[in-house]
Amino acid sequence: MYFDSLSAALHMDGHGVFVWSAYLISMSVVAFMLAAPRVRERKLIKNLAAQQRRLAGQSDTLKPVIPE
Numbered sequence: 001m002y003f004d005s006l007s008a009a010l011h012m013d014g015h016g017v018f019v020w021s022a023y024l025i026s027m028s029v030v031a032f033m034l035a036a037p038r039v040r041e042r043k044l045i046k047n048l049a050a051q052q053r054r055l056a057g058q059s060d061t062l063k064p065v066i067p068e
Helices: 006-014 016-059
Strands: none
Touching: 006 016
8 A cells, every 4th residue: 555645645536534543542552551550669668668667667656664
């Protein structure tokens, strides 16, 4: 399938809208599937770090008090 110009390639005899929108939707889905796990991982690491900081701060208050 060869085209005479860029305009003809984009138009594709009236089918260009469907073809290029299908490419756009497919690339959007692939990009989302690649980005979503990375975003989830960063959020999880951030939450775990915050939880560790909270637990480190509580460890001082959880120590048993030994009466003298």
